[in-house]
Amino acid sequence: MSTIEVTDLSKSYGDVQALDDVSFTIPDGEFVVLLGQSGAGKSTLLRCLNGITRPTEGSISIDGAEVLGPRNDVAMIFQQHYILEQISAYSNALTGALGRTSFLRSLLGRYGDGDKREALRALDTVGLLDEANQRAGNMSGGQQQRVGIARALVQEPSLLLADEPVASLDPASAETVMRYIRDAAAERDLTTIASLHQVNIAREFGERFIGMKDGEIVFDGYREEFTVDVIDEIYGDIETEAIREERTESSADERPAQSGTQAHEY
Ligand SMILES: Nc1ncnc2c1ncn2[C@@H]1O[C@H](COP(=O)(O)OP(=O)(O)OP(=O)(O)O)[C@@H](O)[C@H]1O
Numbered sequence: 519m520s521t522i523e524v525t526d527l528s529k530s531y532g533d534v535q536a537l538d539d540v541s542f543t544i545p546d547g548e549f550v551v552l553l554g555q556s557g558a559g560k561s562t563l564l565r566c567l568n569g570i571t572r573p574t575e576g577s578i579s580i581d582g583a584e585v586l587g588p589r590n591d592v593a594m595i596f597q598q599h600y601i602l603e604q605i606s607a608y609s610n611a612l613t614g615a616l617g618r619t620s621f622l623r624s625l626l627g628r629y630g631d632g633d634k635r636e637a638l639r640a641l642d643t644v645g646l647l648d649e650a651n652q653r654a655g656n657m658s659g660g661q662q663q664r665v666g667i668a669r670a671l672v673q674e675p676s677l678l679l680a681d682e683p684v685a686s687l688d689p690a691s692a693e694t695v696m697r698y699i700r701d702a703a704a705e706r707d708l709t710t711i712a713s714l715h716q717v718n719i720a721r722e723f724g725e726r727f728i729g730m731k732d733g734e735i736v737f738d739g740y741r742e743e744f745t746v747d748v749i750d751e752i753y754g755d756i757e758t759e760a761i762r763e764e765r766t767e768s769s770a771d772e773r774p775a776q777s778g779t780q781a782h783e784y
Pocket residue numbers: 531534535536554555556557558559560561562563
């Protein structure tokens with residue numbers, strides 16, 4: 519649980535302006551979804567937030583302390599979960615405690631009792647307690663991603679970042695994984711920022727939405743303000759054309775109650 523303050527953040531790679539004067543504040547425990555077309559700057563922003571990438575200008579602070587490099591209290595979930603396939607789900611989850619375990623102890627697999635309890639609690643949070651001893655390589659893509667979430671939770675972060683965490687999953691698994699991320703964040707009152715490219719999933723799980731385009735923030739608001747027009751602004755007409763067409767058809771049809779269900783999702 520942390521307050522995040524991003525102030526006048528810019529990042530350029532040579533001539534490419536990946537982030538352009540980005541500022542926002544996220545209060546304790548908020549669940550924020552980051553949206554934008556490919557190349558909008560989402561990953562760059564997340565990498566700056568976890569200290570992997572140094573901004574060209576501006577600053578980020580977590581609970582008043584400036585981010586100057588990678589921190590143990592910031593955990594990241596990736597599209598590729600990078601779990602170790604040869605070992606169990608439980609052992610994978612335990613590696614989240616590496617940051618607070620001496621090299622020798624981790625080499626010998628001697629984690630503290632508190633860390634072991636935390637690994638089991640995290641596996642329980644993501645619905646994998648019964649599969650704790652299963653070899654990670656034998657699990658489905660969605661389960662492996664949930665192991666990655668458990669590992670991030672064992673890190674005991676105060677900020678959870680997720681970069682396209684469900685992009686490589688089928689729609690049903692994507693929903694399941696997002697539900698576990700959201701529930702884990704709620705259970706631990708964990709400030710969370712997740713970048714997503716599926717608008718439907720973003721709408722379903724987001725509390726606050728930050729829309730990016732060409733490195734700038736073009737929208738920052740809550741569910742009730744996150745309208746089809748806003749989605750147009752973020753993505754151009756591509757994502758919403760079908761929805762608008764459905765709406766036009768259903769009103770011409772004078773049978774709105776039987777129109778396509780997707781239109782009601784927006
Ligand atoms: N290491 C890098 N070196 C050079 N250019 C980079 C680097 N990382 C990102 N960029 C550029 O910065 C811009 C923003 O990229 P970024 O990956 O942050 O966008 P994104 O919104 O996360 O896109 P995607 O959804 O495709 O991952 C793009 O033009 C990208 O090519």
